Amino acid sequence: MASSGAKDAETLWKRCREMEAKENYAEAFKTALYLQRIDPKNEEVIETLRRLNMKIQKFNEQQNSTENRVRTMLKYLTDNELSTEKRIQVANNLVALAREDAGRKCFVELKGFDILMAMMRNVNVKYEVRLALIRVLSELSDGSEDLGRLVLKNVGVNFLVDFMSRQTDDQILGATQTVIQTLLTRFSGFSLKECKKVDSKRLKQYEVEIDAIMSAIVERINARTMTGKCRDSLLELIMVNTDYTALDWGKKLVDQFDGLYKLLEVASELQEIHYESSMEITGNTRTHVALTLEKVYMCMDCDKLRDQFHEKMMEFINGLLRGAEIETKVRATAAITALLNGPLDAGNFCLGQQGVLEMMLVMANSGEIIQQCVAAEAIIAAASKKDKGKSMAQMGSGILKSLYESKHPKIKVRALVGLCKLGSVGGTDSSVKTFSEESTMKLMKACCTLLCSSSDKDKSTEGEDVKKWAADGLAYLSLDGDVKEALIEDKKALNTLIDLGKNGDLSVLFGVVTTFVNLTNSYDKQDILPELIELAKFSKQHVPEEHEFDATEFIYSRCRVLAENHVTSALVALCRSKSKTSREMICRVFNAICEIQELRGKVVQEGGAKALIRLALENNTDYGKKLAAQSLARIAITNNPDLVFPGQRSVEVVGPIMELLHPDCPGLQNFEALMALANLAQTNVSVRNRILRDGGYTKIEQYTYEDHDMIKRAAVQCIVNLILAEQVVKLYEEPSSERVKYLMMLTAEDDLETVSAAAGALAMLTSVSAKSCAKVFDAKSWLEYLIQLTSSKNTDLQHRGVVIVHNLIAAGNEPAQNIVESQLFELLMAIVRPEVDDIPKNIKDVAAAALEIAEEQKLIKNVEKLKT
Structure with a gap:
């Protein structure tokens, strides 16, 4: 029975400790009371009860304090007599409370959602209060999956999207977008910001919630009552989360929620065409939708799914092409352009349909500004690869040249970009030129003229549009070495380009960053072996030639000019892009500049x-x-x-x-x-x-x-x-480790800096580890290595060597005896002799200290006498 009682007590102790570790103090206290009944006089039990009682009191105080604070904040929030400044402060305090588990719990229990929703619906509530309340939702969503479900139940994605649709302020839009992304992160585990991959188990468990959020976003992207900025925010959410490396939601978007139709409808929208039924879009919308379409297409991981994508895509395009009005054909062309700028294969599939390319060429010759602009954009997007570029050069260069004669800057600049793109078909190969060098330089000067002339105007939409396209033209032309040098010397054009990037407008990202990549030569370069070049010449195959201005000295010079003109500020502003390809290009430029030490x-x-x-x-x-x-x-x-x-x-x-x-x-x-x-x-x-x-x-x-x-x-x-980190010292002390031995061998290297580093590591290691000192003697030539160090003409090496010897003597009798019985003892004696005056005092002091330790160990007698 006594044995059984002891076993029960042991079980209760184990449970008590587990409950305390989990901060379930009430249950731990109850278990401790049972222990007291078994053994009333046990001091450990009494002390445990006392400790748990204090923790329970403290916990209750915190709970009561948090509950009171949340209750007070919610009360003040609805107090109409409270000043605006006080209400803003109260709302911000609520954000801080929502970061704590206790605060979140109290918020839910005190019906905080009802108060929050009432405040959000009240149009008279100040902007700062609304922003804080949105941030409260974000903190709640981040708490747990259960809290995320409560946010969905009490607030809902539809309400959040409705709220966003009426906003133009970037902060409120960003905060609301964060709430939705936080919910998706909570239910899937995927976080782009924190580099977290999808948790497949969680993704399956909360599939219903994820589908509800994503479908609510997709459902609204073509809503007519939405601001352009809100549409961009929703497209960003779809772009980030649809990716096959994220939620891989593209299949559902195409198959179940009619999402492809809605995306193409947004892609077909033009800022220049305004009706009551038109959607509001921004300069970034078409870039966003092109990238989103690309993410969706990448989820189509088999022929069957790609065929389904093509079928639904052509159903939308043909529906527009069948329309009697020219406007529908313009919209179809705009949608195809978005596809060419996104999922290129899908865009080329559209171009391959009968009559599509011919329709674009007819529009280009129509004389109508909008038709010509849209057709020029489509031709530019279609000339995407070298083979495509050549065919487009034959079909479209004449049309682009005629469009370039237009007096309207929007048409002129687009035609100019098209010519620039066709002119860059040869890439960096200076031996392949679509146009003559003279023509290429004329195109470059025309781009710079349009870029700078529009910068002198007001910040009109048309002026910004012209600058964007002029930058795109330079992006294509700047593959040419002559253009690179001419552009870097044109300070006005260069600074305008950098200022364009500083604005952070993502619609200019391609033109601006690609030009920087070309100027710094940070694009991919294929290394060709000299033997292969000779073989190609022998077989009369074409060999790419590097331009003289692509030599290292010219590249470094251009990097210096860019850095001095604050290109970093432009790169930092453009970093908010969600496109991985664009972010990689920014990294290319950064790395090219950082290659030069003074920059x-x-x-x-x-x-x-x-x-x-x-x-x-x-x-x-x-x-x-x-x-x-x-x-x-x-x-x-x-x-x-x-x-x-x-x-x-x-x-x-x-x-x-x-x-x-x-x-x-x-x-x-x-x-x-x-x-x-x-x-x-x-x-x-x-x-x-x-x-x-x-x-x-x-x-x-x-x-x-x-x-x-x-x-x-x-x-x-x-x-x-x-080396002095405890876990590193243990690695060197392992019985089977030969790390100390290898460090000893490194002291015999030819490279002076490697020897100095290895000797320094040994000096530090032997000062803290007696086991490592013993391992020094495992090296076959340990004596030779140490003599080489302690007799070195380099005072740094000699100092390290003497320190190692000192540490070995101090490590114990056996290693000390090995030193004293070797030539190292004579070296130490020579170092400390007064007549040896070419050795620094700090080395002499270490050597003398080593000898004194040997004397204390009774290995030598009377150090002072030996010195003389």
Whole structure:
């Protein structure tokens, strides 16, 4: 029976501890009372009851405090006599309370949703209060799946979209969009911002809620009563979440919710055509819808689904083409242009239908401004690839040349871009030219003239439109080396282009960023082996030729001009793009500028470092992330990390840079990553712990075995700054480890800096680890290595060598005896002799201290006498 009682007590203790760990203090207290009944005089039980009682009281105080605060905030929120400033403060306080679990619970229990909805529906409520209440919803949605369901039940996506549809303010639109995205994240696990992938189990569990949210958004994208900015926000939500790497919702959008029809209807809308039934769109809408269509098409992962997409797409296009009015054909052409700018294969499928291309050419010759603009845009989009460009050059160059003669700037600039695109068919190959060099330079000057003349006007829609198209023209032409140099010398055109980017208007992103990519030569370049070039010449095949202005000195010069003219500010403004391809292009430019050491400070000054961290972590191609990480590494190498990456940012930057320590990455990226990590490791413990997390030390260590001297040196230097971390010391102390032995071998390398780093690592390691001291003697030539160090003419190396010997003597009798019985003892004696005056005092002091330790261990007698 006694044994049974002890077993019961043990079970109760276990339950009590579990309940306390889960912060279920009431249940833990109840269990402790049972324990007291079993053993009333047990001091541990009495102490546990006392502790739990205090925790329960504290918890109740917090609960009561939070409940009272939430109740007070909700009461004040509906107090009509409260001043506007006070009500704004109350609403913001409610946001803070909604971040706490207790606050969320009290909000729900006190019927906060009813009060919030009433305030949101009240048109007299101030903007700042509405914004705060939207943020309250965002915090609630982020709490848990159950809270997310409550938000859907009590507020609903339809209400949120209705609320957005009446807004023009970017902050309120962004905050409401965040609520919807937070709900989707909560139900699916997918987060673009936090780089979280979909949780397949959660996705299936909350499929109904996800479909309800997505279908509500898709249902409204073609609503006529919606602002253009709201439509863009909804398109962004669909674009981000439909992606096959996100919710993979494209199949449902096409098959179940008639979403493709609605997207194409938005794509067919034109700002120039206004009726009562027209949708309001912005300059960004068509870009957004083209990207969204591309995301949807990428979800069509088999021929059957792609055929279904084509069928529904042509059903919409043919419906417009059958219309008697020319306006419907204009809209059909606009939709096809969006497809050509998005899912190219689908756009080409449309072009391949009988009569479509001919219709565009007829519209281009119509003499009507809108028809000519739309036709020119379609021809530009159709000339997408080299083979397509050649055919379009034959069919459309004549029409584009005639359109270029138009007196209307909107037509003229579009025709100009078309000619520029056809002229760039040869790419960077200076031997392939569609037009003569003289004609290409004329096109470039025409683009610059339109770009700068429109910038002198007011900020009219037409002026902005002309600038955008002029930038697109330069994007195509700037593949040519002569154009690059001419453009970089045209300061007015260059600054106008940079100012265009600074505005953050995503409709100009392609033209502006592509031009920067071309000016910095940061596009993909194919490395061709000399043997293959000779073989191609022998077989009379075409060999691409590099332009003389694409040499390194010209590229660096252009990068300097761009940096001095604040291109970083433009890149930072355009980083808000949701397009992975566009973000990769921005990373290309950043990396090209950061390649030049003296420009890295300018990048940091204009906010480039912060932008690069986001580019390296969020919504980017794998290649784009690596380029962003390489840019960060370059910045970290030559700048003080404490200043460049203050606070938590120094920890955030470690992850992306660590990704460059991969066998598939080029040696330059490996080297720069190691150099950057060595610099970062000096900052603080948090950074070092982040580097060491997930086997980081092993990744760094593998590069100490590289044949390349610079990579090996950087890896050893990085290790020096990590060696004193407790977990690293344990790696060296492992019985089977030969790491100490390898460090000893590295001290015999030819590269002086590698030897210095290895000796420094050994000096630090032997100062804290007796086990590592013993492992020094595992190296076959340990005596030779240590003699080489302690007798070196380089005072830094000699100092490190003497410190290692000192540490070995201090490590215990056995290692000390090994030193005393070797030539190292004589070397130490020689170093401390007064007549040896070419050795610095700090080295002599360390050597003398080593000898004194040996004397204390009774291995030698009377150090002072031996010195003389």
